Amino acid sequence: MANPAIELGQRLRAGDRSAAPAALNLIEDRSAAARGQAATLLAEVSPAALGGEAPAHLVGLTGPPGAGKSSLLSALVRAWREAGRTVAVLATDPSSRRSGGSLLGDRARIEHDPGDADVLIRSTAAGARLGGLAAPTRAAAQALAAAYDVVVLETVGVGQSETDVEEVCDTVAVVVQPGSGDTLQFLKAGIMEVPDLLVVTKADLGELAVHAQRDLEQALGSLGRDGVPVLAVSSVPPPQGIGELEQALEAHRAGLDLPARRLRSRRLMALGELVAEHGEAALRGLGGRRAAERMLAEQDPAADVPTLVRGLQERAGLSGPVALA
Amino acid sequence: MRTYAGHSSAKKSNELYRGNLAKGQTGLSVAFDLPTQTGYDPDHELARGEVGKVGVSIAHRGDMQALLDDIPLDEMNTSMTINATAAWLLALYLTVAEDNGVERAALGGTTQNDIVKEFLSRGTYAFPPEPSMRLIADTIAFTVDEVPRWNPVNICSYHLQEAGATPAQEIAYALSTAVAVLDGVRPRVSEETFPRVFGRISFFVNAGIRFIEEHAKLRAMSRLWEELGRERYRVEHAPLLRMRYGVQVNSLGLTEAQPENNIIRIVLEALAVTLGRDARARAIQLPAWNEALGLPRPWDQQWSLRIQQILAHETDLLDYPDLFAGSTVMDGLVDELADAARAEMAVVAEHGGAVAAVSYMKTQLVQSHRARVGRIERGEQKVIGQNVFCEHEPSPLQEGEDGGILTVNPAVEQQQIEAVRDWRSRRDQGPVDRALEQLRAAAADPDTSVMPATLAAAKAGATTGEWAGALREAFGEYRAPTGVADAAPAPDDNALTELRDRVERVSEALGRRIKILVGKPGLDGHSNGAEQIAVRARDAGMDVVYEGIRLTPARIAATAVQEGVHVVGLSILSGSHAQLIPAVLAELRKAGAEVPVVVGGIIPPADERALCSAGVARVYTPKDFQVTRIMGDIVELVAERYGVAVSAA
Numbered sequence: 001m002a003n004p005a006i007e008l009g010q011r012l013r014a015g016d017r018s019a020a021p022a023a024l025n026l027i028e029d030r031s032a033a034a035r036g037q038a039a040t041l042l043a044e045v046s047p048a049a050l051g052g053e054a055p056a057h058l059v060g061l062t063g064p065p066g067a068g069k070s071s072l073l074s075a076l077v078r079a080w081r082e083a084g085r086t087v088a089v090l091a092t093d094p095s096s097r098r099s100g101g102s103l104l105g106d107r108a109r110i111e112h113d114p115g116d117a118d119v120l121i122r123s124t125a126a127g128a129r130l131g132g133l134a135a136p137t138r139a140a141a142q143a144l145a146a147a148y149d150v151v152v153l154e155t156v157g158v159g160q161s162e163t164d165v166e167e168v169c170d171t172v173a174v175v176v177q178p179g180s181g182d183t184l185q186f187l188k189a190g191i192m193e194v195p196d197l198l199v200v201t202k203a204d205l206g207e208l209a210v211h212a213q214r215d216l217e218q219a220l221g222s223l224g225r226d227g228v229p230v231l232a233v234s235s236v237p238p239p240q241g242i243g244e245l246e247q248a249l250e251a252h253r254a255g256l257d258l259p260a261r262r263l264r265s266r267r268l269m270a271l272g273e274l275v276a277e278h279g280e281a282a283l284r285g286l287g288g289r290r291a292a293e294r295m296l297a298e299q300d301p302a303a304d305v306p307t308l309v310r311g312l313q314e315r316a317g318l319s320g321p322v323a324l325a
Numbered sequence: 326m327r328t329y330a331g332h333s334s335a336k337k338s339n340e341l342y343r344g345n346l347a348k349g350q351t352g353l354s355v356a357f358d359l360p361t362q363t364g365y366d367p368d369h370e371l372a373r374g375e376v377g378k379v380g381v382s383i384a385h386r387g388d389m390q391a392l393l394d395d396i397p398l399d400e401m402n403t404s405m406t407i408n409a410t411a412a413w414l415l416a417l418y419l420t421v422a423e424d425n426g427v428e429r430a431a432l433g434g435t436t437q438n439d440i441v442k443e444f445l446s447r448g449t450y451a452f453p454p455e456p457s458m459r460l461i462a463d464t465i466a467f468t469v470d471e472v473p474r475w476n477p478v479n480i481c482s483y484h485l486q487e488a489g490a491t492p493a494q495e496i497a498y499a500l501s502t503a504v505a506v507l508d509g510v511r512p513r514v515s516e517e518t519f520p521r522v523f524g525r526i527s528f529f530v531n532a533g534i535r536f537i538e539e540h541a542k543l544r545a546m547s548r549l550w551e552e553l554g555r556e557r558y559r560v561e562h563a564p565l566l567r568m569r570y571g572v573q574v575n576s577l578g579l580t581e582a583q584p585e586n587n588i589i590r591i592v593l594e595a596l597a598v599t600l601g602r603d604a605r606a607r608a609i610q611l612p613a614w615n616e617a618l619g620l621p622r623p624w625d626q627q628w629s630l631r632i633q634q635i636l637a638h639e640t641d642l643l644d645y646p647d648l649f650a651g652s653t654v655m656d657g658l659v660d661e662l663a664d665a666a667r668a669e670m671a672v673v674a675e676h677g678g679a680v681a682a683v684s685y686m687k688t689q690l691v692q693s694h695r696a697r698v699g700r701i702e703r704g705e706q707k708v709i710g711q712n713v714f715c716e717h718e719p720s721p722l723q724e725g726e727d728g729g730i731l732t733v734n735p736a737v738e739q740q741q742i743e744a745v746r747d748w749r750s751r752r753d754q755g756p757v758d759r760a761l762e763q764l765r766a767a768a769a770d771p772d773t774s775v776m777p778a779t780l781a782a783a784k785a786g787a788t789t790g791e792w793a794g795a796l797r798e799a800f801g802e803y804r805a806p807t808g809v810a811d812a813a814p815a816p817d818d819n820a821l822t823e824l825r826d827r828v829e830r831v832s833e834a835l836g837r838r839i840k841i842l843v844g845k846p847g848l849d850g851h852s853n854g855a856e857q858i859a860v861r862a863r864d865a866g867m868d869v870v871y872e873g874i875r876l877t878p879a880r881i882a883a884t885a886v887q888e889g890v891h892v893v894g895l896s897i898l899s900g901s902h903a904q905l906i907p908a909v910l911a912e913l914r915k916a917g918a919e920v921p922v923v924v925g926g927i928i929p930p931a932d933e934r935a936l937c938s939a940g941v942a943r944v945y946t947p948k949d950f951q952v953t954r955i956m957g958d959i960v961e962l963v964a965e966r967y968g969v970a971v972s973a974a
Binding site: 020021022024025028029030031034093096098099100101102103104105107108109111114115120121122123125236237 | 453799800801802804807809810814817825828829835836837838859860862863864865866867868869870871872873877879880883884886887888889
């Protein structure tokens with residue numbers, strides 16, 4: 001009998017999107033046996049196996065609660081689908097620190113046709129990792145990138161998640177609500193350095209949205225990031241600016257050195273995973289972060305994240321469960 | 326005196342009304358089915374299983390004519406429990422009255438038309454908040470001159486209590502809603518007309534079992550209403566400042582266990598709204614004793630009508646001036662509630678008013694309801710026959726062949742589907758298209774009233790689904806906040822801590838955290854049960870996917886697969902479980918999801934057996950009031966289905 005992980009990986013590689021939910025179940029499974037399987041699956045969709053980078057556009061969508069991310073995403077999903085593109089959304093919600101449980105409510109707010117097999121929405125809990133992306137979410141993005149045209153990572157922005165999303169995605173859009181005072185907060189938190197694109201929602205508010213747009217442009221200018229586009233959109237009927245946003249996302253992607261960005265992303269993920277699994281001591285064992293980065297730079301650029309982590313573990317004389325991503 | 330009634334077809338409901346009028350009922354209270362309330366025709370996918378179920382199906386003027394056949398409309402006070410589609414049903418009513426030669430000025434009645442509580446509790450909204458409020462303003466501005474005896478809006482605190490509101494929250498959220506409505510109408514009418522608009526606002530309140538406090542609540546609410554009128558709206562004419570309200574007493578506290586006790590609860594609750602003359606209800610509806618079991622039969626409704634008749638005609642209740650005038654205890658209670666309600670109104674105002682504060686209020690209600698459920702679970706709040714004095718003799722009331730409830734003939738749905746298709750094919754299409762075009766244009770312009778176009782569409786023979794469909798195009802679809810995500814974590818108790826350990830162990834063995842999908846199939850908007858399950862599952866340590874109300878079976882199945890959940894929990898209170906649950910099971914099978922399904926709702930024993938043989942793993946009914954225990958049961962089910970151990974190694 002064929003190894004189910006290999007089979008799932010092959011199906012994704014062949015663009016069989018019905019394999020996605022089972023692949024995600026496996027990737028989220030933390031048992032030792034499943035992690036080995038998940039690494040096998042990821043190897044099947046690695047650049048080495050694909051013969052190049054996965055074709056999907058990995059889009060990060062982040063911003064404070066209430067900024068209008070879900071409505072925006074509803075409009076974007078509609079636009080992408082109208083253009084014939086397949087879409088996967090990975091929505092991350094915070095977990096309760098006390099119970100460990102979570103309420104995954106984003107799905108309800110993302111309008112979509114449940115009969116459309118070419119839209120996948122998967123909700124995940126952030127888990128113990130405060131405000132950031134859970135390790136399985138990063139791995140999930142890599143796996144889905146083989147089978148979907150667009151993979152969106154949606155997170156609630158509270159500081160940490162922006163940098164996490166930036167590590168994984170090709171293009172990061174930060175969503176801002178006009179009149180919320182977010183701009184100042186963002187400057188303070190250093191978030192302004194992350195986005196490839198800023199989106200001001202609720203453009204139907206008129207003047208207020210124009211102000212927000214101007215504030216953001218100024219803030220970006222003061223950081224020397226004038227090239228970052230700031231777009232105003234409205235998701236309520238009649239929607240405004242969605243087409244422009246779609247084009248701006250596209251334009252950013254087209255201007256990227258994709259292999260370089262993806263390679264950097266895999267190396268950062270491998271480092272993050274090593275630390276998450278073994279602690280800072282693992283880095284010291286390798287002679288520090290810079291030494292570890294040099295070791296990664298020597299690895300095959302087409303290697304998947306679990307392979308990179310395994311390499312680092314061996315060099316550091318560590319064993320343990322095969323890290324995911 | 327009336328009972329809330331209506332089911333299946335317009336013709337059947339008409340027979341029921343005429344029977345009730347002959348028994349001494351003095352008005353009509355029309356219950357519409359959920360498709361009519363949410364703006365779908367009987368042949369729409371979402372209407373499946375719901376047509377004619379909790380009320381009558383009205384798809385066009387022909388149905389309305391059949392509903393009101395041979396009923397003297399100029400002598401009637403007709404209360405219509407209709408909200409999102411109120412403008413439309415009012416237009417149909419006016420059209421039929423005109424056909425029957427009755428002047429608009431002679432028509433008396435009420436359209437409930439309170440959308441905020443639909444977002445908070447009842448769930449039959451159709452459009453987003455802003456345009457919904459505008460529809461309300463349009464109907465008020467229209468009726469105040471055109472149908473002067475009509476109460477265009479009946480602000481409901483009733484459903485807030487059903488959703489768990491404390492008395493102070495009930496007052497505060499209802500009055501905040503009234504403020505939002507009045508502020509919306511103000512620019513649409515002249516300054517001279519406005520005080521009359523204030524005077525036409527009426528309320529629909531709840532009365533629970535703590536009937537002394539409940540009476541105080543109504544006195545406090547009347548006081549605050551008058552204050553609002555004088556201070557915020559500069560209304561001076563005393564009769565216009567008087568709070569007018571109708572009542573349906575509490576359904577939330579009615580039990581499935583020993584249901585005969587409910588009749589006693591209903592009598593006591595009726596006293597809350599009648600005892601003191603200064604805060605006495607204008608109209609009373611009493612629920613039936615068997616509401617927690619299923620749909621009441623005519624006999625059950627007659628019993629409730631008789632309670633009112635005995636109170637009014639046999640007792641000396643109505644013989645005296647206000648009984649509480651000068652009571653220090655009552656005055657103290659009223660002061661306390663008025664202060665608490667004022668404070669909560671200020672919080673709502675800080676959030677930007679009732680519409681902007683929907684999400685805040687919803688979260689508060691979910692938390693209050695959880696506190697109430699918790700008190701009953703722990704036995705701190707006694708419910709006779711449910712958590713104390715549970716031993717009982719077999720009840721002769723439930724011995725009949727029907728098990729003591731009404732069942733609606735499932736053939737009604739197919740008949741209505743055929744009837745509406747027939748109606749569409751036989752009408753003159755030109756005027757319908759023109760009227761709907763006019764409606765779309767009016768909807769797109771916030772300064773144009775939708776009423777003229779709505780009346781034109783009613784007259785032309787448009788259907789409920791077409792009217793609402795045109796507005797959905799203009800206004801967009803909407804899903805209300807569920808209130809669960811922001812609900813604070815439950816206070817820890819031993820049972821919950823122990824449950825968390827079990828969830829943790831099973832999750833470890835499964836390899837990932839137990840993930841549950843809580844779903845509400847169909848149009849039923851009563852989401853309390855589902856919300857409490859969702860929040861408790863989260864507090865027990867599960868990952869919970871909750872998408873709110875109004876889900877098609879196909880959507881539930883797709884979600885279950887995409888989310889990779891271990892178990893699906895479905896909640897239905899509208900009585901349509903017999904159609905909808907098997908439909909969900911079939912969709913799950915089709916989607917290849919082999920997950921266990923549990924069901925909660927008002928489900929009679931015979932239906933429970935049928936559901937279990939159809940493949941449902943567990944059925945929970947209102948007698949299963951211990952939510953933590955239900956959770957433990959679900960954890961066990963998951964462990965068993967996936968072959969992992971639930972106990973500590």
